[in-house]
Amino acid sequence: MNNITPYVGKGAMAVRLVHRIKAMNWGRMAVILTPTLWLAVFFFIPFLVVFKISLAESAIAVPPYSPLFEWNPEEAYATLKITFGNYLFLFESRFYLDAYLSSIRIAAISTFITLVIAFPIAYLIAKSSRTRRTLLLSLVILPFWTSFLLRVYAWMGLLKKNGVVNEFLMGLGITDHPLIMLQTDFAVYVGIVYTYLPFMILPLYTTLEKMDLALLEAAKDLGAKPYQAFFLVTLPLAIPGIVAGCLLVFIPAVGEFVIPALLGGSDTLMIGRVLWDEFFLNRDWPMASAVATVMLIVLVGPIMFIRSRNKQEDAP
Amino acid sequence: MxxxxxxxxxxxxxxxxxxxxxxxxxxxxxxxxxxxxxxxxxxxxxxxxxxxxNEQIINATLLSFKIAAISATLAVVLGTMAGFVLSRMGRFRGKTILSGWVTAPLIMPDVITGLSLLLLFVALESMFGWPAGRGTGTIIIAHTTFCLAYVAVVVQSRLASLDETLEEAAMDLGAKPSSLFFLITLPLIAPAIVSGWLLSFTLSLDDLVIASFVSGPGNSTLPMVIFSKVRLGxxxxxxxxxxxxxxxxxxxxxxxxxxxxxxxxxxxxx
Missing domain, CATH: 1.10.10 (Arc Repressor Mutant, subunit A)
Structure with missing residues (x-):
């Protein structure tokens, strides 16, 4: 401080440092902001638009809904025109309520069946040797890479009246006449279980792999029968994986469109299909928006739950 | 036993x-x-x-490949940024929100994503005149958005499994943030980026629901053609x-x- 020259030097350095920090922060800001803004505009704001339009009325116009604000040029004020009519209709008519309940029921039952089928596979993979584990995991993931639409379509050929499954059952003598399977709820269960099986196996495998096998031996030494060891040791330890897998299957299954459209019957009521028809067939955009908003509200709980779990795992 | x-x-x-x-x-x-x-x-x-x-199928295939390649590339750029930001940039305001936005598209039902994006495009067009009409461009934006999330998750988990000491060493030796990223981090996460691109490409190639909502007339992608063909049998x-x-x-x-x-x-x- 008492000598002027170092002071200037320090000042220049400080200025340079400030510049450098500024430049660095600029780059940092840009890297943070680019994906954030993209997701804000194309992921988050769209939900607000859906909510906004769910408060409008259907109209024969382009686009087919009434404006929320009406500008009155003579007296220079704007009127806010919102209606809760779509929501009222949604809760009053049995149709939509039934569609929500039946989607939740179908998704829940399929999730449970998926869990029952996935558990032994995940357990077997977790207990395998290293090389076999890689092979089996690849076998589980490989179908996931092939087209979802085509895998659902493949079941149409298997389940139809003179399809492979019926031929097989009749060949074995289990039934003497072809069973009606395609275009029933049964086909929808098969489709959901089939497409979402890897989503269940992978989180289950991750938890089971961490399990200490010595615990099972200890249970056996203490006289537990295999099924007791399973229900008292393995199952409780697998709960994190079970919860994650079930949510990963349940959430998308509730809003599924392709599976009920291709495999379900005309009486298979699922909310994703209702939304699709409301939009593409009835061209009632406000109603479709109201259906979507309520679906989002139903699903927001499970989605937040997954988020909070992920955060717990991230924390050391 | x-x-x-x-x-x-x-x-x-x-x-x-x-x-x-x-x-x-x-x-x-x-x-x-x-x-x-x-x-x-x-x-x-x-x-x-x-x-x-079958000309219809060939044209739809070409269109789908084009959309998938562009969307996957954009998704890799944005998704790598998002994954990097979330695992290497420490705390910043809005981190929780960003990480929520990155995970949510993975499990969001397609019908909701598709409808909401379409309504956004319509609202933007009536306010700003952009995007003028819907078609390839709007499908690419929609696909980039949900593929971005997959890339971000893949990149993030790769970064989490990597030792940070290499990057710290480069920083101690005076590497600028940009050269640190391109010379050290990027080569290390290259496998994640490649698999993120492939995953995005197949997801885009496979999407029926979102594309149906945001595409315009005359822009049928391959899944749309397949769906209309198999709907009846x-x-x-x-x-x-x-x-x-x-x-x-x-x-x-x-x-x-x-x-x-x-x-x-x-x-x-x-």
């Missing part, structure tokens, strides 16, 4: 049969001579020949198409596994 493992192996075997039976039957029936898809009429490749003369041409697509994907995935396996062995032997 023995009965237990028999049960385990049996049910796992059932699971794998369940996973692969539909795909295998699809492949077999694509070579069926008979037009009545389920009646076996001998081996034939005539549906493949018909496929290559099984079609032998689609079987042939499916077989070709499964073949391409299987070769790509097996190659990827092989490469990763070799790389891992290399790493272990080092």
């Amino acid at each position: 023995k009965r237990g493992s028999l049960f385990l192996n049996g049910s796992a075997l059932f699971g794998f049969v369940f996973l692969y039976a539909p795909i295998i039957s699809l492949i077999i029936y694509s070579f069926n001579e008979s037009k009545l898809v389920t009646v076996w009429g001998g081996w034939s490749i005539k549906w493949y020949a018909a496929l290559f003369q 099984v079609s032998p041409e689609v079987n042939a198409l499916a077989t070709l697509m499964i073949l391409v994907v299987a070769i790509a995935v097996i190659a990827a596994i092989f490469i990763m396996h070799r790389q891992n062995r290399y790493k272990i032997s080092q």
Whole structure:
């Protein structure tokens, strides 16, 4: 401080440092902001638009809904025109309520069946040797890479009246006449279980792999029968994986469109299909928006739950 | 104990049969001579020949490949940024929100994503005149958005498994943030970026619901054409198409596994 020259030097350095920090922060800001803004505009704001339009009325116009604000040029004020009519209709008519309940029921039952089928596979993979584990995991993931639409379509050929499954059952003598399977709820269960099986196996495998096998031996030494060891040791330890897998299957299954459209019957009521028809067939955009908003509200709980779990795992 | 493992192996075997039976039957029936898809009429490749003369399918395939390649590339750039920001940039305001926005598209039902994006595009057009109409451009934006999330998750988990000491060493030696990223981090996460791109490409190629909402007239992607063809029943041409697509994907995935396996062995032997 008492000598002027170092002071200037320090000042220049400080200025340079400030510049450098500024430049660095600029780059940092840009890297943070680019994906954030993209997701804000194309992921988050769209939900607000859906909510906004769910408060409008259907109209024969382009686009087919009434404006929320009406500008009155003579007296220079704007009127806010919102209606809760779509929501009222949604809760009053049995149709939509039934569609929500039946989607939740179908998704829940399929999730449970998926869990029952996935558990032994995940357990077997977790207990395998290293090389076999890689092979089996690849076998589980490989179908996931092939087209979802085509895998659902493949079941149409298997389940139809003179399809492979019926031929097989009749060949074995289990039934003497072809069973009606395609275009029933049964086909929808098969489709959901089939497409979402890897989503269940992978989180289950991750938890089971961490399990200490010595615990099972200890249970056996203490006289537990295999099924007791399973229900008292393995199952409780697998709960994190079970919860994650079930949510990963349940959430998308509730809003599924392709599976009920291709495999379900005309009486298979699922909310994703209702939304699709409301939009593409009835061209009632406000109603479709109201259906979507309520679906989002139903699903927001499970989605937040997954988020909070992920955060717990991230924390050391 | 023995009965237990028999049960385990049996049910796992059932699971794998369940996973692969539909795909295998699809492949077999694509070579069926008979037009009545389920009646076996001998081996034939005539549906493949018909496929290559179907202009609608060829055009839709080309359009879908174009959309998938562009969306995957954009998603890799944005998704790598998002994954990097979330795992290497410490705390910043809005981190929780960003990480929520990155995970949510992974499980959001397609009908909601599709409808909300369409309504956004319509609102933007009436306010700013952009995007003028809907078509390839709006599909690319929609696909980039949901693929971005997948890339971000893949990159993030790769970064989490990496030792930060290399990056710290480079920083101590005076590397600028940009050269640190391009010379050190990027080569380390390259496998994640490649698999993120491939995953995005297949997801985009496969999407029916979102594309149906945000596409305009005359912009039918391959899944849209397939869906309109199979909605009324099984079609032998689609079987042939499916077989070709499964073949391409299987070769790509097996190659990827092989490469990763070799790389891992290399790493272990080092």
